Amino acid sequence: MEGVMMRGAHYMSIATRSPAGGIVRQTWPLSNWTERLPFLKWPLIRGTVNLVDSLIMGVKALTYSAGQLAEDGESGESISNFEMAVSVVVAMGLAIGLFFLLPAALSYPIQTVAGISGFQNLIEGFLRIAFFLLYVVAISRFKDIQRVFQYHGAEHKAIFTLEAGEDLNVRNAEAHSRLHPRCGTSFLLIVMIISILIFNFLGPMNLGMRLLSRLLLLPVVAGVSYEFLRFAGKHRDNPVVACLSWPGLQLQRLTTRNPDESQIEVAIAALVSVLEAEGELEGETEGELGKGGDIGYDGPAQPDGSPI
Numbered sequence: 001m002e003g004v005m006m007r008g009a010h011y012m013s014i015a016t017r018s019p020a021g022g023i024v025r026q027t028w029p030l031s032n033w034t035e036r037l038p039f040l041k042w043p044l045i046r047g048t049v050n051l052v053d054s055l056i057m058g059v060k061a062l063t064y065s066a067g068q069l070a071e072d073g074e075s076g077e078s079i080s081n082f083e084m085a086v087s088v089v090v091a092m093g094l095a096i097g098l099f100f101l102l103p104a105a106l107s108y109p110i111q112t113v114a115g116i117s118g119f120q121n122l123i124e125g126f127l128r129i130a131f132f133l134l135y136v137v138a139i140s141r142f143k144d145i146q147r148v149f150q151y152h153g154a155e156h157k158a159i160f161t162l163e164a165g166e167d168l169n170v171r172n173a174e175a176h177s178r179l180h181p182r183c184g185t186s187f188l189l190i191v192m193i194i195s196i197l198i199f200n201f202l203g204p205m206n207l208g209m210r211l212l213s214r215l216l217l218l219p220v221v222a223g224v225s226y227e228f229l230r231f232a233g234k235h236r237d238n239p240v241v242a243c244l245s246w247p248g249l250q251l252q253r254l255t256t257r258n259p260d261e262s263q264i265e266v267a268i269a270a271l272v273s274v275l276e277a278e279g280e281l282e283g284e285t286e287g288e289l290g291k292g293g294d295i296g297y298d299g300p301a302q303p304d305g306s307p308i
Helices: 046-069 083-115 117-139 144-162 170-174 184-199 206-233 239-255 261-278
Strands: 003-007 011-017 024-031
Touching: 003 046, 003 144, 003 261, 011 046, 011 239, 011 261, 024 046, 024 261, 046 083, 046 206, 083 117, 083 206, 117 144, 117 170, 117 239, 144 170, 170 261, 184 206, 184 239, 206 239
Parallel strands: none
Antiparallel strands: 003 011, 011 024
16 A cells, blocks of 8 residues: 565565655564475475465555554554464455356356267356456456556566666656556466466366365466466566466556656665665665655666566
8 A cells, every 4th residue: 555565585575655754664574484495495486485475465555654654654554473373264265166166156057968078168258257357357447446557557566677787766766657467367368368278288087176176276277377487587688478478567557557756766775775775776865865866776677587
């Protein structure tokens, strides 16, 4: 809410616009469970790991930003680990139920009528995508969500500026697109499409086994989708990749809005904070952050292709 969260390899940073008009920044170290368990970084496995990790960070970011907007100005860090775990489980349960189990259940009668599991799986996939699009369109009607989508666009512009090796300031960021090929929105749409391909290999089964198969194959779907998005992020100029990435970019026209200067400032502040924490930033960062003097960046010009 009224802010942007950026994550690096070892830290995450949040910048929010306070009710008084200033920018409040906060940085936290990331959990090092992937360092303790290196196999969690393996291809196909890391997709599910990053999805869960993103949910945890998202709950923390939402809680913190909501606290910053509270009238008493108190931080939103009071959420306990248990409350965060419950929030993540509930969020995942609702998403899985609405976008995977419900389409599977609604399409099940087609198997009885037509006896063709492939057609049934295709209808299930179309229902899944339809539910997702309806959900995005529905939430985009809320004024607060429209503000969130503007900050989403600001985030993409700041990331594009970084990847272009340009100085991190509002002027440079404004020139970039609000649509980014590694966006989480694109990841979700890719999940919907790849699920159609993977589930289509399954033959006829009763409703209970059908629902169970969707749950068991979710890590596979997430893993394959994550790897595709990483590949797309590294090969943007490939015409085949550009064609496959096009639907996700168009979907971002719903989940992003053109930001104003103040929102871009917040996105740059969050990005600068995480780069400072990672030790990858050089140059003066005091003063009117991201708007006055240019901020030099001496880190890698291109990221590793991970979804943002």
